[in-house]
Amino acid sequence: MTEKTLADGVKYSFVKTDRFKTTVMSIGFYLPLSRNNAANTLALNLMKSGTESLPDTYSFQRRLASLYGASAVAWTAKIGDCQELRIALTVNDDRYSLNAEPTVNLGSQLLCDMVFGRVLSDTDYPKEAVLREKRLLKENILAKLNDKRTYARNRCEQIMCEGEGYGLDPEGNIDDVDRLENADIREALKRLTEEAFVSVQVIGAAEPSDFARLLAQNFTKINRRFAFLPLDTVKASSDLKEVTEKMPVKQGKLVMGFKNGIGGNDRDTVADWIMTDIFGGGPYSKLFCNVREKLSLCYYCSARPTRRKGIIVVDSGVEEANIEAARIAILQQLSDMADGNFEDKDINSSKLSLCDTIGSVESDQNMLLRWYASRSLDEAPVTPDEMCRLINKVTREDIMAAAKNFTLDTIYTLRPDGSESEAEQ
Amino acid sequence: MSFEIRKITDKNANENCTVAIHSSGLKVYLNEKPHLNINYAVFGTHYGSVDTEFSLGDAPKIQVPEGIAHFLEHKLFEGEDGDAFEKYAVTGASANAYTSFDRTCYLFSCSERFYENLDILLSFVSSPYFTPETVQKEQGIIGQEIRMYEDVPDWRVLFNLLRGMYHNHPVNVEIAGTVESIAEITDKTLYDCYNTFYNPSNMFVALSGNFDCDKVLEIIDQKIKPRDTAPINRSQFSEPDSIVKPYTEQKMAVAMPLFAFGIKDNVAKIGCTLKQKLQTEMLLDTAVGKISPLYSRLLNEGLINSRFGTEFFYGHGYSALLFEGESKDPKAVTELIKAEIKKIAQNGIDPDLFQDARRNLYGQQIRALDDPEGVVDDFLLAAICGYEPYDTLNVLRDMTAEDITERAKELDLENTSLSVILPL
Incomplete structure (x- = not known):
């Protein structure tokens, strides 16, 4: 991997690999999670929707198709208390063009036009595009109600981290989207390009010759005023928060949030990660073997850690009558972890499984991009190889200590409201 | 070793594969990717949720409860000598399985200890072990899986549509069945289904990754034994061409209406050759895909959003x-x-739009071959539908705009059904 700094707070890395038929170019913008989440997301989505010369969906999509189905994606996520806004373009390598088109360089120019075009020309997006993207963003936010598993997890995290950036929806809320006007979009575009920490990743067989130069050129035309990102808020649990909501659903959801008040990056939290994996990761985990297989209480019951925040969230889908039994069983499993009631073979299974998955990261372009993108804010991101070495050093005592540090902070329960959802007609 | 072996190469995509037919009838598809440190493997059977009525040779027809193929998939992980997950826990592989309308597939991915994992996969799928007690335990877990899907609006809107389109074909029944239908499943009915459909002659293995073909074939030859069997008689569904009803509606806890719309084909006319599949996909792309004028119009008029698909x-x-x-x-x-x-x-298709649509699909196909999972999925289609691996790129190269127009002409635009989920 080669790395360089293109401008103040703009890092660029190129992973040279001939393992893939495609090249992916990705630009990530990092800002504090705040009431600006909606404006920032809208600005990012507008970048993804076209360029000044290809301003409408039809002409832009035709251009992508002509580049052998190049794919343009954008996503917004949370990394600690930061908002990650990422845009990526994937193009087939030139050697797969039927008429020798230089697809990779054409793609890199297109991505630069998407990101910088409006900022540099200081022009507004067409009214039609703004209305469309505002509507799409609002409908995206609304649709989060549809998937009850994700909805319940999000609600638990919101309650757990109320008042912190992490407690906000990274895409913002409907009211904020409604209020956005052209001036807000201009400001958001400036926040992304001028103030945000920027992390660029390119993964492919050959470095697009012009991409880094074009990026550097564009960033020098911008008045960069990058300010360092704030530290993540990491809190220990205080009083147990219990929230129950009702909805016309058939299956209840039980989500339990735990905190350790420590947080940290990969090197600090590797024992937490293994503990969570033995507790509720793969099919060898205690939650899978006991709560699902032995007690037959759930189809899914799993635990997931959140990097940088010192949080574990356990979620399960259970029959309403079994919610209490599931809660007791889940707590028992965590208490068993703290008491050392697990076997060495459980530790081995977890280490083998995690290292096996990490071993394939460099063979999958998307996984490789996600690996480094999600670690963009780490001082010295661990490589997949280093992560495996760290995992293999973790001891039984480290795992027990990690389990002891986590205490229950929030219980969120979604229960059926008793009304049957109307049958099909 | 007892295999009939063919090698297939696609120079444009820089890909190759080995197709081997074992003496047991098992079809084997192997794609070597020596530059990757990842392997993806599927051992599957041409048996899915629609196979609820069948017979072997001259034996009388058997009818089994809805959801049994999926139930069998869950149960096969448990063997007399322990759980398959416990065995994978010793190697570190990520294992899973799925059941769809026409197939049941057991899979794993790994970066290390590939041959051991392959051995586990071939062994547990070949060793059924069902008892009344283990069947009963699974009813609780699958019951919760069914309940979960009852709350998933995307799933509901699709099955409501399928019930609106199909009179008799069991494609209109949930893959996992119902809490009531799975209560009828016994260890005996599981063995009936297993002995019918888990015969190597009805099965396939598809692998993509960093392995040695000869060694893989040697392992398969050792583990898979030919079994005498009469031919499987699948139900010939007496499905009318017409739809059941043009409109279905349900209310759920959703934020805005969801819809699924279907144009029912005349099955007698559609043979589902690879060319027909690609003609249809190109028609969908050019009519309402992202590159079409209509997609843009629907988006700008506020009629669809980013979750639209075909x-x-x-x-x-x-x-x-x-x-x-x-x-x-x-x-x-x-x-x-x-x-x-x-x-x-x-009126036919604008020639420029056709060229871009073809280039779009061609590029996406090339890209899919990068991903071992995408390669294996293509092999599964080849195994079930009789396609030749890598033929997609050849067929696309020969496709014309007239082929798409012809496919559009075959459709009966009055024979459609719409399913809608409305907010409460």
């Missing part, structure tokens, strides 16, 4: 074009889609 939905005895998404006015969307297809059938 699918050519086909298999043994069923075939339809599906359109799914969210809309404030699903009926308006369906009218515009029908009008666009009618226009294509009458």
Whole structure:
């Protein structure tokens, strides 16, 4: 991997690999999670929707198709208390063009036009595009109600981290989207390009010759005023928060949030990660073997850690009558972890499984991009190889200590409201 | 070793594969990727949720409870000598399985200890062990899986549509069955299904990754033994061409209306060859895909959002074009889609749009071959539908705009059904 700094707070890395038929170019913008989440997301989505010369969906999509189905994606996520806004373009390598088109360089120019075009020309997006993207963003936010598993997890995290950036929806809320006007979009575009920490990743067989130069050129035309990102808020649990909501659903959801008040990056939290994996990761985990297989209480019951925040969230889908039994069983499993009631073979299974998955990261372009993108804010991101070495050093005592540090902070329960959802007609 | 072996190469995509037919009838597809440190493997059977009525040779027809193929998939992980997951826990592989309308597949991915994992996969799928006690335990877990899907609006809107389109074909039944139907499953019915459909002659192995072909074939030859069996007689579904009803509606806890719209094919006319599959996919792309003028119009008029998508939905005895998404006015969307297809059938396709659509699909196919999972999925289609691996790129190269117009002309635009989920 080669790395360089293109401008103040703009890092660029190129992973040279001939393992893939495609090249992916990705630009990530990092800002504090705040009431600006909606404006920032809208600005990012507008970048993804076209360029000044290809301003409408039809002409832009035709251009992508002509580049052998190049794919343009954008996503917004949370990394600690930061908002990650990422845009990526994937193009087939030139050697797969039927008429020798230089697809990779054409793609890199297109991505630069998407990101910088409006900022540099200081022009507004067409009214039609703004209305469309505002509507799409609002409908995206609304649709989060549809998937009850994700909805319940999000609600638990919101309650757990109320008042912190992490407690906000990274895409913002409907009211904020409604209020956005052209001036807000201009400001958001400036926040992304001028103030945000920027992390660029390119993964492919050959470095697009012009991409880094074009990026550097564009960033020098911008008045960069990058300010360092704030530290993540990491809190220990205080009083147990219990929230129950009702909805016309058939299956209840039980989500339990735990905190350790420590947080940290990969090197600090590797024992937490293994503990969570033995507790509720793969099919060898205690939650899978006991709560699902032995007690037959759930189809899914799993635990997931959140990097940088010192949080574990356990979620399960259970029959309403079994919610209490599931809660007791889940707590028992965590208490068993703290008491050392697990076997060495459980530790081995977890280490083998995690290292096996990490071993394939460099063979999958998307996984490789996600690996480094999600670690963009780490001082010295661990490589997949280093992560495996760290995992293999973790001891039984480290795992027990990690389990002891986590205490229950929030219980969120979604229960059926008793009304049957109307049958099909 | 007892295999009939063919090697296939696609120079444009820089890919190759080995197709081997074992003496047991097992079809084996192998794609070596020596530059990757990842392997993806599937051992599957051509047996899915629609196979609820069947017989072997001259034996009488058996009818089994709905959801049994999926139930069998869950149960096969438990063997007399322990759980398959416990065995994978010693190697570190990520294992899973799924059941669809026409297949049941057991899979793993790994970066290390590939041959050991392959051995585990071939062994547990070949060693059924069902008892009344383990069957009963699974009813609780699958019961919760069924309950979960009852709350998933995307799933509900699709099955409501399938019930609106299909009179008799079991594609209109949930893959996991119902809490009531799975209560009828016994260890004996599981063995009946297993002994019928888990015969190597009805099965396939598909692998992509960093391995040695000869060594893989040697392991398969050792583990898989030919079994005498009479031919499987699958139900010939007496499905009329007509739909059941044009409109279905349900209310759920959703934020805005979801819809699924289907144009039912005349199955007798559609053979589901690879060319027909690609003709249909290109028709969907040019009529209402992201590159089409209509997609842009629907987006700008606020009639669809980023969750709009299309699918050519086909298999043994069923075939339809599906359109799914969210809309404030699903009926308006369906009218515009029908009008666009009618226009294509009458006037043909703009030649430039056709070229871009073909280039788009061609590029996406090349890209899919990078991903071991994408490669294996293609092999599964080859195994079940009889396609030749890598033929997609060849067929696409020869496709013409007239082929797409012809496909549009085959569709009966009055034979459609719309399913909508409305907010409460």
